[in-house]
Amino acid sequence: MDWSVMGPYIERGGEVSAPVYREAARWIAGSLPRPGRVLDVGSGPGVVACLLAEVFEDAEVIAVDPEEALLELARERAAREGLADRVRTVRAELPDGLDGLPPADLLWLGRSLHHVGDQRAALASAARRLAPGGVLALLEGGLPSRSLPRDLGFGRPALESRMDAVEQDWFSAMRDALPGSRSETEDWPALLESAGLRPAGTRTFLLDRPAPLTAQERDFVVASFERRREAMGDSLDAADLATLDRLVDAGDPAGLRNRPxxxxxxAQTVHTAVAAPRES
Structure with missing residues (x-):
């Protein structure tokens, strides 16, 4: 993966989804109002790390990621938003690299756990980084995104559903190929409990942007479909590929750039769990 290329795309996605992350952080703040330290593990370009610093105004926020190109984007974002004194970066990989991190009152794992072969071990490693009474917030699951009507006016209806099926096959193959990959039932509260934490709540957050999209939102959707078209290869049939080619064609009146x-x-789902409080 060329993270210098992927970084800006991930950053745009984070910006478009910022209302979801902000709402999730405020939900967490209802039970953890003043954390002193927040770890964003698998932070990418730092969009969420900066949002966490915004919501938890007194906290030190540490953006943790194995990719230096993404951490550089996180530092640049923190500087632009006037948060450089409270948001810092650490290069480390989940799970082994977490052992050197300081204890946190809140540890955010946003769509990073599924990139680790042994997810159970990774959650146990993350749980060890929590201070007594600290909260682990795990963003995994949700529903596939939707950007198009079922019937586009050309091609076979329900294209996005067939694209989802291809991507689910890709996701399974990706998981199987990870070092030390272990299959787990994706009962996230149960896995959090297996890490020694007490499940505290699950909530799904919607990002609902009806037509017409803003320029930023449209640009992100177009970039997403362009990436998906490149990744699809021959996994879709010829008719669906032709439909997808029309959609990503900037000059096509029925393409993504021009569709009203x-x-x-x-829909993104966050699961929370709490570390045992310190014994008195």
């Missing part, structure tokens, strides 16, 4: 019905609907 383009929208963005996503």
């Amino acid at each position: 019905d383009l929208h963005l609907l996503t």
